[in-house]
Amino acid sequence: MQAEVLRACRFTLDPTCVQEEVLLRHAGVARWAFTHALGMKVAAYQEWWAGGQAFVDTGLGEAEARKRVRVPVPTKPSVQKHLNQIKGDSRTPGLPAGVQGSARPCPWWHEVNTRGG
Structure with missing residues (x-):
């Protein structure tokens, strides 16, 4: 029987002030893009929900109302x-x-x- 040996390495970033600014800028751009995409998807969901609610208000069953509403979900x-x-x-x-x-x-x-990349 062989014993399994696990090895690990730990690295720490030590960026210069300029490198830290670049890293923070990249993280900020990624967060902004994520929030923008999420906002577009939430807006589509809210539009879908409001459309379904309009059908429900006219007396249609909720399950059928939700099926009738067609709102495109934002793709990548x-x-x-x-x-x-x-x-x-x-x-x-x-x-x-x-x-x-x-x-x-x-x-x-x-x-x-x-x-x-």
């Missing part, structure tokens, strides 16, 4: 497309043609490399 590509349209760039003012909403919620986005 649709969230990314929306984010790319609104995210902004501090180097260029304004929104592109055809895009509605508040003026550029995250103009700092171009400062962070968001390409994963």
Whole structure:
């Protein structure tokens, strides 16, 4: 019978002030993107719920009402497309043609490399 030997290593990051700022910026961008996507999904759910409630108020059973309401759930590509349209760039003012909403919620986005690897 062989004994199994487990080994572990522990590493600690010790970033410089500049590296720490970059790490915090990346974490902030990830959190902002997550919150944005979650907000889009919550809005779709609330729209679905309100539509179902409207059917229930007319006398339709709740289960049948929920089946009749069709609200598209935001997919990853649709969230990314929306984010790319609104995210902004501090180097260029304004929104592109055809895009509605508040003026550029995250103009700092171009400062962070968001390409994963």
